[in-house]
Amino acid sequence: MSSREAINVISILGSDYSIKAPVGEEQTLLNATRMLNATLADTKRKYPTLIGDKLLVLAALNLCSQQLEMKQRHQEELDRYQEQVNATVDVISRTIGKN
Structure with a gap:
């Protein structure tokens, strides 16, 4: 193990795992663990017969x-913002071209 992990x-x-995390990324690992455990609990409530690997x-x-889904929404927002920037640049270019 390096000094940076x-x-x-x-x-x-219910199982413990020893995971190496780069220094400064420990909180991200803990947040991901909390998210996974919350998703597991939610999935277990919806499908109470599932256990182990299937769950x-x-x-x-x-x-x-x-x-x-979030990635797709993010890309759609980026595309929309890019269209707005392009439209603004066009208006500025036309305005400058008239002078």
């Missing part, structure tokens, strides 16, 4: 689906 112990589905896979798929 710390070992963190996280718990998922984990469904929760992971739900998180991935949310991530993809």
Whole structure:
């Protein structure tokens, strides 16, 4: 282990995992662990018969689906902002060209 990595112990589905995290990224790991555990709990409430790997896979798929949706919305917003910037540049260019 390098001096730039710390070992963190996280718990998922009652099992502890020792995870190396770069210095400064420990909080991100803890936040991700909390998010996964919350998603697991939510998935377990919706599908109480699921256990183990099946529960984990469904929760992971739900998180991935949310991530993809956010990524798509983000790209749509970026595209919309780029169109606004382009329109503003066109107006400025036309205005400068008239003078």
